Amino acid sequence: MKRRNDLSPETLAAQALHHLDGATGAVVPAMHSASTFARDDNYDLHEGFVYSRYGSPTTKQAQDIIAALEGADAALLFNSGMSATVAVVEALPMGAHVVAQSMMYHIGLNWLNRQAGRGVIGFDSFQAGDLDALRAAIKPGETKLVWIETPANGDWSITDIAAAAEIAHAAGAILMCDSTAAPPCTTRPLELGADISFHSATKYLNGHSDLTAGVLSARAGLAIREEIEQVRGFQGTTLPGFESWLLIRGLRTLFVRYKKASENALTFARHFANHPAIETVMYPGLPDHPGHTVAARQMSGGFGGMMSLLVAGSAGRALAVAKACTTFIPATSLGGVESLIEHRHTVSGDGYGIPENLLRLSIGIENPDDLIADLEQALAITA
Numbered sequence: 001m002k003r004r005n006d007l008s009p010e011t012l013a014a015q016a017l018h019h020l021d022g023a024t025g026a027v028v029p030a031m032h033s034a035s036t037f038a039r040d041d042n043y044d045l046h047e048g049f050v051y052s053r054y055g056s057p058t059t060k061q062a063q064d065i066i067a068a069l070e071g072a073d074a075a076l077l078f079n080s081g082m083s084a085t086v087a088v089v090e091a092l093p094m095g096a097h098v099v100a101q102s103m104m105y106h107i108g109l110n111w112l113n114r115q116a117g118r119g120v121i122g123f124d125s126f127q128a129g130d131l132d133a134l135r136a137a138i139k140p141g142e143t144k145l146v147w148i149e150t151p152a153n154g155d156w157s158i159t160d161i162a163a164a165a166e167i168a169h170a171a172g173a174i175l176m177c178d179s180t181a182a183p184p185c186t187t188r189p190l191e192l193g194a195d196i197s198f199h200s201a202t203k204y205l206n207g208h209s210d211l212t213a214g215v216l217s218a219r220a221g222l223a224i225r226e227e228i229e230q231v232r233g234f235q236g237t238t239l240p241g242f243e244s245w246l247l248i249r250g251l252r253t254l255f256v257r258y259k260k261a262s263e264n265a266l267t268f269a270r271h272f273a274n275h276p277a278i279e280t281v282m283y284p285g286l287p288d289h290p291g292h293t294v295a296a297r298q299m300s301g302g303f304g305g306m307m308s309l310l311v312a313g314s315a316g317r318a319l320a321v322a323k324a325c326t327t328f329i330p331a332t333s334l335g336g337v338e339s340l341i342e343h344r345h346t347v348s349g350d351g352y353g354i355p356e357n358l359l360r361l362s363i364g365i366e367n368p369d370d371l372i373a374d375l376e377q378a379l380a381i382t383a
């Protein structure tokens, strides 16, 4: 069968890059779990694979699919989102200055503060979405990495990726965009000027809450890319074959999952937008969200399933609402097919700007009427 390379991203994802096993005709890529690879009669490597800590065929297959979706030359898969971002910071020159948002995935922020406290990096933060604050936080010549996250985990504030890239580049820094909440079916950060697009692939890319993974896609020619790959090899954080195979399976339904989650979330957000028991719905898809205009420009395939609600009343009531839900599952994480609810302050604690009456919701692909009815009953019995 003739293979084509001019297919749209939806088709490439659904067909795992138009995959067909030439030897067997299998329409699903095989799963390779080997930790080591034999050399041929000339003592050369087969297709460059030597030892799975550096990469293996199934991991490469998953990387190739993600790179095609991101519009990148290549992607690197890690065994978690955190190990991917740790590798980026680790690959910077010793003492490099890093700028990141004060509202972002809180463990990432924790890690940056820890490294700054140990003198490994310099670190300053800025308010997500505020480009003047970003300019002010950068030290031209010293800042090597600007790390944005959009939509930002917590209040789902939006940062203009193209504008942030211009600001970073003018100061001699590279821009990494954590696009976990906006997978490549809606946002392609490299096309907007970012140097590295990062995802916790644990979330939408896989979509089934059954693995942890992280992925970095770098623009062509990015100097630090090789260094990052070396760090991955040193730390042994390459995603193994089985998880890569599961991820390939998840990627094949990415577009339909994300579209359905976005539709559900919009229906849900509109329902609770003027609800007497809800102070604020933080969802970039709503026109009154401060980042809506930018989000509409850079999230062409939907606003996703992530939102936060500020519950009217005490922090105690917000926690009681989370406990009273019976369809939403009270668990951390996001981007899976099942809807999750989390009293975020209980999980992250103080110091991350999370209001105590905030509930974080990851809206899945269920019937939205069931989700609306669940939150309505939880609000009613905690009134």
Ligand SMILES: Cc1ncc(COP(=O)(O)O)c(C=O)c1O
Residues within 6 Å of the ligand: 080, 081, 082, 083, 105, 108, 149, 153, 178, 180, 181, 199, 200, 201, 202, 212, 213, 214, 333, 334
């Ligand atoms: C936006 C964001 N970035 C990064 C991470 C870290 O990814 P992982 O949990 O796969 O290490 C998370 C995890 O929740 C996240 O939500």
